[in-house]
Amino acid sequence: MSLKTVFILNTIAAGFFALVCLFIPATMLSWYGVEFNDVTLLMTSFFGVGLLAVALVTFYLRNSELNADVKLVVLAIMISDIVGVIVAIWGQVSNIVNTLGWLTVIIYGFFAIALLSIYLKK
Numbered sequence: 001m002s003l004k005t006v007f008i009l010n011t012i013a014a015g016f017f018a019l020v021c022l023f024i025p026a027t028m029l030s031w032y033g034v035e036f037n038d039v040t041l042l043m044t045s046f047f048g049v050g051l052l053a054v055a056l057v058t059f060y061l062r063n064s065e066l067n068a069d070v071k072l073v074v075l076a077i078m079i080s081d082i083v084g085v086i087v088a089i090w091g092q093v094s095n096i097v098n099t100l101g102w103l104t105v106i107i108y109g110f111f112a113i114a115l116l117s118i119y120l121k122k
Contacts, residue, residue: 003066003074006114007058010077013107014055021048033098054080071119078115084108 020028025044029036036044054077064070088104091097097104 001114001117003064003070003118004062006111006118007062009114010058010111011055011062013111014051014058018048018051018055021045021051023048032100034096066118066121074115074119078112078119081108081112081115085112 017028021044025041025048026036028044029040034040057073058077061070061073066074085105085108088101088108092101092105
């Protein structure tokens with residue numbers, strides 16, 4: 001898969017979840033079966049800010065060549081996605097979220113693998 005394709009897909013996924021977390025955090029939490037209060041709503045909105053940053057970075061770099069600087073961005077997002085897989089699995093095995101949480105594992109895993117394949121290109 002090309003860098004452009006992965007970055008476009010990442011922009012769409014991160015952008016969608018960013019907007020949901022920012023503008024309707026209660027809906028996002030309810031999808032995952034999480035009981036919420038003011039603190040969890042605020043933290044979900046902050047998570048949306050982080051996702052928005054990733055969506056914007058991948059959007060603005062989608063037409064870039066895979067040079068050394070872009071490779072560092074790929075590495076940073078890949079490491080973040082690997083940590084995301086670990087945290088999402090922890091949420092699942094701890095029964096913090098419902099079965100929709102496995103979708104989060106899949107999304108983070110997909111991007112971690114896709115970005116790894118791009119990072120390893122010469």
